[in-house]
Amino acid sequence: MEPLLPRTTDDVDELVAQAQRLAGELRSILPSTAVRWTMARLVVDMNGYYSNLIEGRKTMPLNIDVALALDSSAEETVRNQELHTAHCLAEKALRERLDCEPETKVYSGDFLCWIHQEFFKHSGDEHLWAKSENGKKYRIEPGRVRDYQVKVGAHIPPDHNVLDQFLKRFETFYGSQVSVSQRVLGTPPPTTV
Numbered sequence: 001m002e003p004l005l006p007r008t009t010d011d012v013d014e015l016v017a018q019a020q021r022l023a024g025e026l027r028s029i030l031p032s033t034a035v036r037w038t039m040a041r042l043v044v045d046m047n048g049y050y051s052n053l054i055e056g057r058k059t060m061p062l063n064i065d066v067a068l069a070l071d072s073s074a075e076e077t078v079r080n081q082e083l084h085t086a087h088c089l090a091e092k093a094l095r096e097r098l099d100c101e102p103e104t105k106v107y108s109g110d111f112l113c114w115i116h117q118e119f120f121k122h123s124g125d126e127h128l129w130a131k132s133e134n135g136k137k138y139r140i141e142p143g144r145v146r147d148y149q150v151k152v153g154a155h156i157p158p159d160h161n162v163l164d165q166f167l168k169r170f171e172t173f174y175g176s177q178v179s180v181s182q183r184v185l186g187t188p189p190p191t192t193v
Contacts, residue, residue: 004173048087054152086123093118107175109167117143
């Protein structure tokens with residue numbers, strides 16, 4: 001996790017300014033908020049794709065869309081549909097919560113666990129099972145920090161014994177940062193999945 005991004009530097013300030021300029025250009029090219037947020041939905045799909053890929057599930061977004069439209073019952077497609085939908089629903093819940101509770105401490109361990117719970121609430125029971133680093137099957141507890149070592153695809157995450165320290169460090173460092181997302185994107189219209 002270290003080194004963490006610096007609190008502020010000329011480089012970071014310039015990146016924020018550039019993001020704001022680009023957002024302004026996007027607004028002038030696409031003045032419709034609905035169109036901008038439709039484009040943002042594409043990013044949600046992209047995030048779902050990469051998150052699935054990290055988990056070792058390579059399913060192209062177009063294939064997921066086709067499967068959803070055709071209500072395919074192919075087992076692998078259904079599993080990937082569930083995960084893709086879970087990502088979209090978790091992001092929707094996150095946006096809604098932040099709209100209603102703008103002072104939420106988004107860098108807190110509690111909030112991160114809440115996101116974890118939202119994702120697994122929609123992902124189906126079979127996705128609540130995984131294998132530890134030594135191959136032992138374990139149940140994922142939605143919204144809780146794990147108390148065992150795991151391997152996710154080819155990635156070996158931090159040891160479970162230090163996760164609370166990681167979460168505290170993450171909150172301490174990033175919790176004092178100013179988010180520019182609302183200034184850049186504005187408030188989204190209601191979304192449906």
